[in-house]
Amino acid sequence: MARVKNVIRVTVGDVAKLAGVSRSAVSRTFTPGAPVSAGTRERVLSAAKELGYRPNALARSLTQSHTNIVAIVMGEFDNPFQPWMFDALTRHLHRGGKMPMLVTVDLAGDPVEPIYRALDFRVDVLVVAAGSLPDESVAACIESGVPVIMLGRSVETDIVDVVLSDNHMAGAQAATILINSGHKSLAYVGGSEGRLASKERGEGFVLALDNMGVGLTQKVFCGSYSYQAGYEAALSMLALDKKIDGIFCASDSLAFGVMDAVRDHLGLKIPHDLSVIGMDDVPMSSWPGYGLTTIRQPVNKIAEFVLERIDYWSVPGEKQPVLQRIPTELIVRNSVRLG
Amino acid sequence: MARVKNVIRVTVGDVAKLAGVSRSAVSRTFTPGAPVSAGTRERVLSAAKELGYRPNALARSLTQSHTNIVAIVMGEFDNPFQPWMFDALTRHLHRGGKMPMLVTVDLAGDPVEPIYRALDFRVDVLVVAAGSLPDESVAACIESGVPVIMLGRSVETDIVDVVLSDNHMAGAQAATILINSGHKSLAYVGGSEGRLASKERGEGFVLALDNMGVGLTQKVFCGSYSYQAGYEAALSMLALDKKIDGIFCASDSLAFGVMDAVRDHLGLKIPHDLSVIGMDDVPMSSWPGYGLTTIRQPVNKIAEFVLERIDYWSVPGEKQPVLQRIPTELIVRNSVRLG
DNA sequence: CTGAAAGCGCTTACAG
DNA sequence: CTGAAAGCGCTTACAG
Numbered sequence: 001m002a003r004v005k006n007v008i009r010v011t012v013g014d015v016a017k018l019a020g021v022s023r024s025a026v027s028r029t030f031t032p033g034a035p036v037s038a039g040t041r042e043r044v045l046s047a048a049k050e051l052g053y054r055p056n057a058l059a060r061s062l063t064q065s066h067t068n069i070v071a072i073v074m075g076e077f078d079n080p081f082q083p084w085m086f087d088a089l090t091r092h093l094h095r096g097g098k099m100p101m102l103v104t105v106d107l108a109g110d111p112v113e114p115i116y117r118a119l120d121f122r123v124d125v126l127v128v129a130a131g132s133l134p135d136e137s138v139a140a141c142i143e144s145g146v147p148v149i150m151l152g153r154s155v156e157t158d159i160v161d162v163v164l165s166d167n168h169m170a171g172a173q174a175a176t177i178l179i180n181s182g183h184k185s186l187a188y189v190g191g192s193e194g195r196l197a198s199k200e201r202g203e204g205f206v207l208a209l210d211n212m213g214v215g216l217t218q219k220v221f222c223g224s225y226s227y228q229a230g231y232e233a234a235l236s237m238l239a240l241d242k243k244i245d246g247i248f249c250a251s252d253s254l255a256f257g258v259m260d261a262v263r264d265h266l267g268l269k270i271p272h273d274l275s276v277i278g279m280d281d282v283p284m285s286s287w288p289g290y291g292l293t294t295i296r297q298p299v300n301k302i303a304e305f306v307l308e309r310i311d312y313w314s315v316p317g318e319k320q321p322v323l324q325r326i327p328t329e330l331i332v333r334n335s336v337r338l339g
Numbered sequence: 340m341a342r343v344k345n346v347i348r349v350t351v352g353d354v355a356k357l358a359g360v361s362r363s364a365v366s367r368t369f370t371p372g373a374p375v376s377a378g379t380r381e382r383v384l385s386a387a388k389e390l391g392y393r394p395n396a397l398a399r400s401l402t403q404s405h406t407n408i409v410a411i412v413m414g415e416f417d418n419p420f421q422p423w424m425f426d427a428l429t430r431h432l433h434r435g436g437k438m439p440m441l442v443t444v445d446l447a448g449d450p451v452e453p454i455y456r457a458l459d460f461r462v463d464v465l466v467v468a469a470g471s472l473p474d475e476s477v478a479a480c481i482e483s484g485v486p487v488i489m490l491g492r493s494v495e496t497d498i499v500d501v502v503l504s505d506n507h508m509a510g511a512q513a514a515t516i517l518i519n520s521g522h523k524s525l526a527y528v529g530g531s532e533g534r535l536a537s538k539e540r541g542e543g544f545v546l547a548l549d550n551m552g553v554g555l556t557q558k559v560f561c562g563s564y565s566y567q568a569g570y571e572a573a574l575s576m577l578a579l580d581k582k583i584d585g586i587f588c589a590s591d592s593l594a595f596g597v598m599d600a601v602r603d604h605l606g607l608k609i610p611h612d613l614s615v616i617g618m619d620d621v622p623m624s625s626w627p628g629y630g631l632t633t634i635r636q637p638v639n640k641i642a643e644f645v646l647e648r649i650d651y652w653s654v655p656g657e658k659q660p661v662l663q664r665i666p667t668e669l670i671v672r673n674s675v676r677l678g
Numbered sequence: 679c680t681g682a683a684a685g686c687g688c689t690t691a692c693a694g
Numbered sequence: 695c696t697g698a699a700a701g702c703g704c705t706t707a708c709a710g
Contacts, residue, residue, distance in 0.1 A: 022682075060703080264628070
């Protein structure tokens with residue numbers, strides 16, 4: 001019943017002894033590309049297998065220039081998009097042989113200490129997946145001296161990578177389907193006015209509308225991407241202007257809020273009376289209860305690109321940060337009246 | 340424009356030199372409880388501050404019996420409960436000074452390799468937050484020799500901690516409110532029949548019903564906790580038996596599926612014609628669109644307890660694993676017809 | 679290709 | 695309380 005912690009720690013020395021070679025030989029066998037003869041490699045591998053040996057990643061990291069640990073810095077999961085993006089990211093990191101270490105910045109706590117604690121482990125790079133992250137936290141990442149890859153967020157410096165969805169394209173895709181299907185009076189519901197993503201999505205929407213000779217009837221920024229914000233925005237917006245027949249929301253959760261508000265309080269039918277279009281394509285969008293037509297953020301493509309950049313930064317030398325926009329995709333379901 | 344990686348690595352030696360003390364003294368200053376005179380501590384601290392010194396956690400881990408890294412082993416985020424639990428867990432780990440390292444087991448990939456890779460970093464403990472985790476992965480954790488804390492899942496051994504919601508209590512809470520508010524024909528919608536949680540919730544529900552002299556009208560296991568599963572279950576269940584007026588679902592997402600199926604296809608009003616009660620209390624439950632009455636899983640209490648157990652396992656000696664059930668809480672909203 | 683030696687940055691007994 | 699020394703488990707030049 002009682003449990004005794006009993007981890008046998010096999011080391012290079014043990015394997016070397018059993019294989020009858022030097023510790024260097026063992027080390028080389030586990031270092032891809034290092035020179036070892038087929039014979040010794042064989043003997044080392046079989047000894048290692050017999051002993052159940054695996055190199056201690058901590059010790060290895062101490063002598064190498066990298067640790068294979070990637071810090072993911074984020075705020076709270078206050079929006080279904082975040083866990084979704086996060087899941088794709090960790091999955092890709094694993095495939096690339098990286099171990100994700102999590103840094104969740106608590107809005108009630110110290111904005112920088114958790115970041116320093118991750119840095120103590122000599123993480124190779126900081127992936128900042130941060131909508132709701134305090135500016136101080138972001139600043140700490142940038143000043144850390146460690147490569148930073150920002151997700152979907154703008155930064156005032158040009159020394160970090162930024163990867164984000166092509167928000168202008170997204171806005172244009174929303175505008176196009178709405179106009180092509182005969183909508184006349186359109187509105188945009190954004191998140192935080194200050195955030196790049198909300199700004200760009202709105203700009204892309206308006207610009208495409210302009211190009212088709214249509215003006216925007218109304219625009220509102222909610223301060224967040226949350227369901228509640230969307231719910232309230234819909235109420236106030238549609239009370240003001242009842243002829244709006246199409247709304248583009250800067251996130252799916254905003255769109256869900258809009259849809260529910262419309263159903264509960266306004267007595268309008270979606271999409272018959274009003275079309276709603278979201279952005280993200282979180283799994284919930286395909287639930288029959290919503291059937292949300294939306295602009296998909298390509299989380300897997302984003303994650304893949306992040307992995308590429310991690311590899312890029314991992315080789316020493318003069319480096320050039322990039323700002324990369326990943327194309328979005330229109331997903332047609334039932335919340336937009338067609339034809 | 341070009342970015343040069345330029346991390347200055349200050350070491351104990353640098354600080355020792357500046358402070359005019361030995362490296363041991365520096366080390367002791369950063370080791371809580373170690374003997375250092377106020378004077379040297381002062382000098383060390385100020386030197387450290389001037390240099391921006393922080394102990395290298397990797398090197399430190401190499402000489403100590405612990406690393407402060409906690410592995411979180413999980414499957415996919417296929418259910419809103421998981422990110423919610425995960426968020427609470429990581430938050431508490433940070434508060435306890437632990438760094439979470441993520442191990443997501445890909446169903447398409449190797450079920451054990453990612454776990455070994457985490458073990459290579461000498462994680463202190465494995466927190467297995469695993470509904471959908473393959474048995475092989477779970478076995479690998481248990482055999483690792485590292486303390487294991489299982490979340491909401493049963494195990495065939497008695498050498499690991501298990502912490503989970505009090506599922507019997509949850510079932511009883513659901514039964515009680517349903518019966519007290521005059522429901523007559525009740526059904527249970529579970530997840531996987533084989534899983535402890537789904538089984539226990541159903542048992543608790545039936546047992547409480549029994550005690551009140553009521554039988555269960557119908558029971559179905561969906562194989563998962565997903566929205567889709569709930570949607571389909573509702574369709575087939577209610578087609579079979581139209582007089583059911585109360586359904587207890589083993590998860591909120593199951594309940595959302597049931598609600599939407601009922602609204603879309605059965606023309607029943609919730610809660611007027613049919614009451615639905617969920618389990619988890621994920622944030623979405625409080626969205627006006629659902630207003631789900633549910634049994635809350637105390638994620639923060641669970642996370643707190645996990646932290647306690649991590650501390651417990653961290654001190655050496657004869658150890659005793661525990662199975663801890665955390666009380667659940669009824670959250671009343673609008674999906675159950677009252678009185 | 680191979681091994682002995684030095685070193686990564688820290689902590690822990692060990693004498694004082 | 696303090697410092698010199700040894701050691702954690704590995705890798706990397708350095709000779710051969």
